[in-house]
Amino acid sequence: MWLADALVVVAVLVITVSVYGLFRMPDVYTQLHAASKGVFLGEIGIICAAPLVADEAAITSRGVLIAVFLILTTPVSAHVVARAARMSREPMRTPGAIDESVGTGSADGALDGRLEGLLPGESRDPRGAGRES
């Protein structure tokens, strides 16, 4: 059926663009767009081609299971990776990136946009180590 053909071709194209985006993006935080949204869209495209082609109902039901699981867990893994990168002070190399997660550092906002501010959960204790260049 031509619809299944078109779905598979478009899904493979989307996955190609996402893998290329993983290479081209300058930053973990922008690579997350490619890895979580793009590949997931391609996956759903291929799984949607399953009911049109499969002879057995077992394939379609398992495809639905995979799709539901991916819908539930792809945002969670993306968020966890972003949070881990932020908590390990991964620099934002995207030109023009503004770090809006720097919170309770100073009152006049002098620490906004720079990575030396406090992360959520830290406190301003006088520690010897910690300020990275």
Add this chain to the structure above:
Amino acid sequence: MHATVYAFASAWLTVLLGVTVVAVIRARSAPTRILALDMLVLVFIALLVLLSLRQNAPYLMDAALVLALLSFVATLAAARYHAVGRLFS
């Protein structure tokens, strides 16, 4: 589905698999590597679904489902270990 579409899509997904392996090796930081590993398993799941459609075999979809579960848990564990330094607090 046409056999040429199957063949082309399977071959191209295998090439993308190799490209993602190169991305895992070339990653400059640990979160990028965790992300590239997750993407590697997702591309592999797409390839498995396509192959199961071609051969009309449901057991390949079982493998894809298990891989999705494992990749999710592994991404969570690796990210938590990278952020906090331990898995179970």
